[in-house]
Amino acid sequence: MANNFKNATTLIHFPSRPTTFRVISRTKNGQIEEESTLKHLIETKCASLFKPFSSCWWLSSGHLQTIYNVAGYFRHIDKIWYRRKLLRLADGGTMYVEMVQIAASFIVLILVIRALDFAPLDDSVIEKDTPMIVVCHGLTGGSHEPYLRAILSRTCRPIGQGGLGYRGVVVTHRGCAGSPITSPRLYTAGHTDDLKQALMYISYHYPKSRLLGLGYSLGANIMTRYVSEEGVDSRLSSAVVLSCPWDMEKNGHGLVSTFAGKNVYARGMGRNMMRLVRRHERSLRKYPEHPICKELPSVLALRYPTLPKFDDTFTRKVGGDAPVFPIPTVDEYYRWASSDKRVGDIRVPFLSINAADDPVVTNAPMDGKENGSVVMVLTNRGGHLGWFESATERWTTQPILEWLELMGNAIMDDRPCLPLFVDGDGFIREDDEILGCRVDAQDDGPIDGTAGDQSLLRMS
Numbered sequence: 110m111a112n113n114f115k116n117a118t119t120l121i122h123f124p125s126r127p128t129t130f131r132v133i134s135r136t137k138n139g140q141i142e143e144e145s146t147l148k149h150l151i152e153t154k155c156a157s158l159f160k161p162f163s164s165c166w167w168l169s170s171g172h173l174q175t176i177y178n179v180a181g182y183f184r185h186i187d188k189i190w191y192r193r194k195l196l197r198l199a200d201g202g203t204m205y206v207e208m209v210q211i212a213a214s215f216i217v218l219i220l221v222i223r224a225l226d227f228a229p230l231d232d233s234v235i236e237k238d239t240p241m242i243v244v245c246h247g248l249t250g251g252s253h254e255p256y257l258r259a260i261l262s263r264t265c266r267p268i269g270q271g272g273l274g275y276r277g278v279v280v281t282h283r284g285c286a287g288s289p290i291t292s293p294r295l296y297t298a299g300h301t302d303d304l305k306q307a308l309m310y311i312s313y314h315y316p317k318s319r320l321l322g323l324g325y326s327l328g329a330n331i332m333t334r335y336v337s338e339e340g341v342d343s344r345l346s347s348a349v350v351l352s353c354p355w356d357m358e359k360n361g362h363g364l365v366s367t368f369a370g371k372n373v374y375a376r377g378m379g380r381n382m383m384r385l386v387r388r389h390e391r392s393l394r395k396y397p398e399h400p401i402c403k404e405l406p407s408v409l410a411l412r413y414p415t416l417p418k419f420d421d422t423f424t425r426k427v428g429g430d431a432p433v434f435p436i437p438t439v440d441e442y443y444r445w446a447s448s449d450k451r452v453g454d455i456r457v458p459f460l461s462i463n464a465a466d467d468p469v470v471t472n473a474p475m476d477g478k479e480n481g482s483v484v485m486v487l488t489n490r491g492g493h494l495g496w497f498e499s500a501t502e503r504w505t506t507q508p509i510l511e512w513l514e515l516m517g518n519a520i521m522d523d524r525p526c527l528p529l530f531v532d533g534d535g536f537i538r539e540d541d542e543i544l545g546c547r548v549d550a551q552d553d554g555p556i557d558g559t560a561g562d563q564s565l566l567r568m569s
Contacts, residue, residue, distance in 0.1 A: 112124075112125065112148065114159065116159065116161050117161055117489075118161045118162040118163070118488055118489050118490065119158075119159070119161065119162060119486065119487070119488050119489070120475065120486070120487045120488075121151075121158065121159070121484065121485070121486050121487075122475045122476065122477060122484065122485040122486075122487075123147075123148045123151075123484055124148075124477060124479050124480060124481045124483065124484075125479060126479075126481050127146040127147045127148040127149075127481045127482075128146065128147055128458075128481035128482045129144050129145065129146050130144070130145060130146075130147060130150070130458065130520050130521070131143075131144055131520070131521040131523075132144070132145050132150065132519045132520050132521060133518075133519055133521060134519070142521070147458055147481070147482065147484060148484070150515060150519070150520070151460075151484060151512075151515075154511060154514075154515045154519065155508055155511040155512055155515060156511070157507040157508040157511055158486065158508040158511070158512075160504075160507075162488045162489075162490060162491060162496060162498070162504040163498060163504075164490050164491070164496075164497060164498060165497060165498060165499050165500070168492075168495070168497050169490070170466060170490070170492075171464060171466030171467055171468050171490065171491070171492040171493070171495075172369060172468055172492065173492070174464075174466075174490065174491055174492025174493075174495030174496070174497055175374070175467070175468055175469065175492035175493040175494070175495055176373075177495065177497060178255075178256065178492065178493065178494050178495045178497070179377070181255070181500075183255035183258075183501070183559070184559040185559075186255075186258075186259075186262075186501050187255065187258035187259050187261075187262035187263075187559075188258075188262065188559050189252070189258055189261060189262055189265075189559065191252055195289075195548070196310060196546045196547065196548055197291075197536075197546060197547050197548075198292075198303070198306055198544075198545070198546050199306075199536055199538075199543060199544055199545040199546065200292055200294070200544075235274070235276060237315070237317045237318070238317040238318060238319075239274065239275060239276055239318060240273075240275045240276070240318060240319045240320075240321055240513075240516075240517030240518070241275060241276040241277065241278055241311065241315060241318045241319070241320050241321065242260070242261065242264050242265075242275055242276070242277045242278060242321050242323055242513060243278045243280060243307070243308065243311065243320050243321065243322050243323065243345060244257050244260075244261065244277065244278060244279040244280060244323045244324070244325075244328070245280045245304065245322075245323070245324040245325065245327075245328025245329065245331050245332045246279060246280075246281065246282070246285075246325055246326075246328045247325045247326035247327050247328055247494065248326060248327045248378055248381060248382070248416075249282075249285055249378075249381040249382060249384075249385055250285065250286070250325075250328075251279070251281050251285050251286025251287070252279035252281065252286060253286065253559065254325070256325060256351075256494045256503070257279065257323070257325060258559070259503055259506050260323060260506065260509055260510070260513075261277045261279075263506070263510055264277060264510065264513055265277045273510065273513065273514055273517070275321075275513070275517060276315075276318065278307075278311060278320075280303070280304055280307050280328070282295075282296040282303075282327075282328075283295055283296045283303065284296070284385055284388070284389050285385070289389075289392065290389040290392040290393060291392070292396075293393060293396040293399040293400075293401045293402065293427075294401065294427075294428075294429070295385070295386075295389075295401075295424075295428070296428075297424055297428040297429060297442075297446060298327050298330050298331065298354070298357060298446040299330075299331075299334060299428075299445055299446030299447075300331070300428075300429060301331055301334050301335040301338060302544055304331055304332065304335050305335065305339075305344075305544060306544050306545065306546045307546075308320060308344040308345065309344070309529060309537050309538070309539055309544070309545070309546065310537055310546050311344075312344050312526060312529060313529045313531075313537045316526075319346050319516075319517055319522060320344055320345050320346060321345065321346065321347050321348075321349075321513055321516050321517055322335075322336065322345040322347065322348030322349065322350075323348070323349055323350075323509070323513070324348065324349075324350040324351070324353070325350070325351050325352060325494060326351070326352045326353070326354065326469075326470075326493070326494060327354065329350035329351060329352060329353035329354075329461075330350075330353055330354050330355070330357070330446070330447070330448045332345075332348055332350055333348070333350055333353055333448040333451065333452070333455075333459075333461075334448045334451055336348050336455050336456075336457055336459065337448070337451035337452065337453075337454040337455050338451070338454070340454055340455075340456045341456045341524060342524075342526075342527055343456065343457050344526065345457060346457055346458075346516065346520075346522040346524075347457050347458040347459065347460075347512075347516040347520070347522075348455075348457065348458075348459050348460070349459075349460040349461075349462070349509055349512050349513070350459075350460070350461050350462070351461075351462050351463075351494060351505060351509075352462075352463060352464070352467060352469070352470055352493050352494050353448065353461055353463065353470070353473075354447075354448075354469075354470050355447065355448060355449040355463075355470065355472070355473055355474055356447050356449045356472060356474070357443035357444075357446055357447045358440050358443040358444050358447065359471075359472050360469070360470050360471055360472055361416075361417050361439075361440075361443050363471035363472060364415075364416070364417070364468075364469060364471065365415055365417060367468075369468060370468055370469075370471075371415060374468055374469050374493075375415035375416050375417065376413055376414070376415050376416075378415075378416040379411075379413070379414040379415045379416045379417075379418060379419045380413065380414075382416065382419045382423075383408070383409075383411060383414065383419065386405070386408055386409065386423070387409065390405065390409070393405060399427075400426065400427045400435070401427040404422075404423055404426055404427050407422055407423070408422050408423040417439055420439050420442060420443075421438075421439035424439075424442060425437075425438070425439050425441070425442035428442070433445065449474050452474075452477055452478045452480055452483055453478035453479075453480050455480055455482055455483055456482060457482060457522075458482055458516060458520060459480075459482055459483045459484070460483075460484050460486065460512055461477075461483070461484070461485050461486060462486045462487075462488070462505060462508075463485075463486070463487050463488075464487070464488045464489075464490060464491030464492055464493070464495070464496065465487055465488065465489050465490070466489065466490050466491065466492060467491070467492055467493045468492065468493060469493040470493065473485075473487060475487055488504070491504070491505075527539050527540060528540065531547075532545065534547070535547040535548075
C-alpha cells in the first residue's frame, strides 16, 4: 500500500517502497554522508510542496488559470536576456544555444533544442561544477515563456542576491522561438533524440556540472520519455515535470469532448502548429521528394484545425522516419508518443505535478507505477501551467526551487556517464551512437527573453 499525503488542495503519492539515496548533510562540524528515502527528503527539504495551494479569487477555476497563463502580461517580471549559438545535428537539423542574462547583470547558460539554444557563459564567474537546469518547454514555445522564466530567473540568480547561483539551459523544439529548419523534420511529443543530443553537447562542454531536468507540458512528456528510455544512463540526474499529458490518446479525446476544450484550447494549439508550418514552409519545400513536402498542401489547406486534427493530417504521417512513421491513425500516434506507461523505467529522482482542473490534461495518473524513484503530485486547482496565487506568483515556484536545490546540492549522483568523443567531422558523439552535434555558427547578439513570439499563444 502506497503512502499518500493529502490536504484540502493537494494529493501527493509516495511509492510504498521509496528508493534510498545517498545524501550529503551539512552539520556544525562539516559534512556527513548518509542514506535517506526520497519521501523523507521531500518531507524535510521540500516543505512548500505540502503547503495548500490557494488561488487568487479572480482565477478560481482551471479555465481562468489556463487563460491567464496564456494571455497574461508578464514582460515586466522575471527578466532574462539570452545569447544564441547554432548547433548542427548529425541528421542535418539545427539546434540553437542561447545565453541568458538575468536583470541585465548576470550571465547564465540556457539551451534550446530542435534548434539548440545554448548560452555563451563566462566560466570565470561560475564554478565548473555548478549545477545546470535543463528545460524543455511546451508545444510551440521557447525560452521566452513566463512559466519557465519564473524558475530560471530565480535559479540562475547569484546566491548573494537570493538565487541558487545555478546555470540554466532551455531545450527548444525545432523551428520554435526563431530557430531555423534545415532538414525535412519538425518535432513530435515522442521523439527524445534532440534532447539526447543537447545533453551530449552540454555534458561534453560542462562535464563537472550536474544536469537537472525541468519539463513543461509537451516538453514534460519528452523529458519523461527520455529519463525512462535512458534508465541508469540518463545524463539528467533528476527531473521535475509540470502538466505532463501522460496518456495522450485519452487526453486527446478528453480535450475535444467539451465545447471549450475543442474550440478554445485544441483549436488554439492547432493554430499555433499551423503558423509554425507556414513560417517554415519555404524551408520544408526545399525537399521536394521527401514526404513532408508532399504533405504540405494537405496541412496548409486546413482552416482552424484542432491539435488532434493537425496531428492526424500531418504529424502522424511525417513526424519521423520509417519504420515508425507513417503511423496509421492519430490514436496510434498518441499511444506511441505517450509517457504514462514508461514511468516504471525511470531510475533517477522524479517529481511530477499536475492539476485536477487542467482543461488540457484531463486525466493524470497518480500511481507512478509504484516506482521507488517517482513522486506524483495532484493539486485540486491550477489549470494548465498556471497555479497562480497572485497576478505574478505561482504556487509551483517555491517547491520546484526547493527540489532543484535538493537535487543539485544534497543528493549524490556517482553513476558513470557514457563516454563522449568528437569524430573526424567535429560531431560530439556517444560510443557508436549515430546521433551527434557540433557548433555550426557564431553567436548572435543578445536576445530579450521577455519579448517572446507574439504570433503564437502560450498554450502548452
